Amino acid sequence: MSETHPAPPAFEARGFGGGAPDNGAAPDLSARAAALDAADDLAELRARFTLPEGLVYLDGNSLGALPATVAATTADVVTRQWGEQLIRSWSDGTWWTAPERIGDRIAPLIGAAPGQTVVGDSTSVNLFKALVGAARLAAPGRTKLLVDAATFPTDGYIAASAARMTGLTLVPVDIPADIPADPADAAGVFGPDTAVVLLNHVDYRTGRLHDLPALTAAARAAGAVIIWDLCHSAGALPVDLDAHGVDLAVGCTYKYLNGGPGSPAFLYIAARHQRDFDSPLPGWNGHAEPFAMTPGYTPAEGAVRGRVGTPDILSMLALEAALDAWDGVTVESVRAKSLALTDFFLECVAAYVPAGVVEPVTPAPHAERGSQVSLRTENASAVMGELIARGVVGDFRAPDVLRFGFTPLYVRFTDVERAARTLGHIFG
Ligand SMILES: *Cc1c(COP(=O)(O)O)cnc(C)c1O
Numbered sequence: 103m104s105e106t107h108p109a110p111p112a113f114e115a116r117g118f119g120g121g122a123p124d125n126g127a128a129p130d131l132s133a134r135a136a137a138l139d140a141a142d143d144l145a146e147l148r149a150r151f152t153l154p155e156g157l158v159y160l161d162g163n164s165l166g167a168l169p170a171t172v173a174a175t176t177a178d179v180v181t182r183q184w185g186e187q188l189i190r191s192w193s194d195g196t197w198w199t200a201p202e203r204i205g206d207r208i209a210p211l212i213g214a215a216p217g218q219t220v221v222g223d224s225t226s227v228n229l230f231k232a233l234v235g236a237a238r239l240a241a242p243g244r245t246k247l248l249v250d251a252a253t254f255p256t257d258g259y260i261a262a263s264a265a266r267m268t269g270l271t272l273v274p275v276d277i278p279a280d281i282p283a284d285p286a287d288a289a290g291v292f293g294p295d296t297a298v299v300l301l302n303h304v305d306y307r308t309g310r311l312h313d314l315p316a317l318t319a320a321a322r323a324a325g326a327v328i329i330w331d332l333c334h335s336a337g338a339l340p341v342d343l344d345a346h347g348v349d350l351a352v353g354c355t356y357k358y359l360n361g362g363p364g365s366p367a368f369l370y371i372a373a374r375h376q377r378d379f380d381s382p383l384p385g386w387n388g389h390a391e392p393f394a395m396t397p398g399y400t401p402a403e404g405a406v407r408g409r410v411g412t413p414d415i416l417s418m419l420a421l422e423a424a425l426d427a428w429d430g431v432t433v434e435s436v437r438a439k440s441l442a443l444t445d446f447f448l449e450c451v452a453a454y455v456p457a458g459v460v461e462p463v464t465p466a467p468h469a470e471r472g473s474q475v476s477l478r479t480e481n482a483s484a485v486m487g488e489l490i491a492r493g494v495v496g497d498f499r500a501p502d503v504l505r506f507g508f509t510p511l512y513v514r515f516t517d518v519e520r521a522a523r524t525l526g527h528i529f530g
Contacts, residue, residue: 163507166360175423213342233264234382244297283316292324304334304472309464361421385410439510454526
């Protein structure tokens with residue numbers, strides 16, 4: 103954990119950068135960090151989480167920290183609701199309606215009116231439902247399923263399978279190079295043959311934030327059905343699904359929503375599509391009358407038709423407790439702090455890390471930045487290993503990216519300054 107730990111030989115041998123950072127000449131960033139924390143309206147929210155002392159945790163975009171309310175709720179679910187109430191918890195308790203109840207709890211964070219969001223299954227499974235459901239909603243005769251070329255792998259894999267199943271042709275596209283956000287200019291990409299478009303709101307590797315309002319407008323102007331993957335934006339920045347007329351969306355709850363490892367994902371089905379949304383996984387939980395046990399399938403009204411089988415109650419109720427961390431918090435205030443944190447991190451990196459050894463790949467303009475900063479460097483995997491050994495946890499993404507996620511609910515400006523200083527020491 104010592105910050106005077108010697109640099110690993112690989113870095114010395116490669117002669118990274120221009121020698122030791124001139125820390126003496128750097129402005130007093132640690133004093134600035136302390137002042138920023140003192141002025142931070144969200145600072146007290148950190149007490150809603152259980153974080154190890156002395157650790158700088160910048161990996162909440164992979165696994166959010168543990169909210170303090172989760173352990174007691176989970177113990178109650180196991181010992182009382184399961185252990186004592188047994189089967190009665192399904193009918194008398196809070197279990198059966200958890201998917202739509204917790205969906206409505208997430209809804210304000212993604213700008214959705216109630217009744218359009220349902221929780222359950224993994225993001226991968228919800229992508230499958232959304233993609234095949236979108237293909238079935240699309241106007242007949244359209245032939246293409248567009249996916250961003252840099253997509254998170256699971257989205258691309260499932261899109262390829264959904265395309266084969268529905269007879270569409272998968273077309274990888276670059277955003278925004280290929281797809282101008284202006285609907286008029288986008289006509290060449292989103293065209294009369296585009297059936298479905300699947301885009302990531304924030305690129306998981308680079309942290310680039312895509313223009314959801316404009317790209318949604320462009321896709322819909324072309325008559326396509328658009329699905330947004332919100333894994334790296336839900337809980338990190340305003341999404342405003344209803345306001346921007348998004349058709350379908352999916353997202354993780356174990357990243358910025360802190361639901362716990364493998365906590366169930368969400369599926370958003372805009373109200374105007376619910377009547378016609380035809381799930382490719384019509385399980386009995388999505389039936390209009392699940393306990394009628396009829397041989398034929400009649401889908402439930404609303405987003406409930408996005409349910410499949412028996413929900414994983416332990417994970418789901420842990421997620422519900424985790425969402426208490428959001429009580430009284432607006433996603434707009436979270437976004438403002440997120441941008442302040444990432445700005446400050448970039449400033450500290452510029453001050454502490456020798457010139458030329460790391461290159462930010464996350465766009466500088468706020469309108470194009472998610473809640474992470476990715477730095478490209480040689481030996482990124484070894485550098486991240488060294489950072490973690492010194493108590494600064496981010497993650498590595500192949501082939502050469504150091505990735506740092508900033509969760510405004512619990513990350514402090516002093517954490518940011520220490521992370522950049524530690525990085526500087528590794529290269530120093
Ligand atoms: C994290 C992430 C996923 C994860 O999907 P799972 O099914 O939960 O494993 C999917 N898509 C994106 C864009 C992600 O960032």
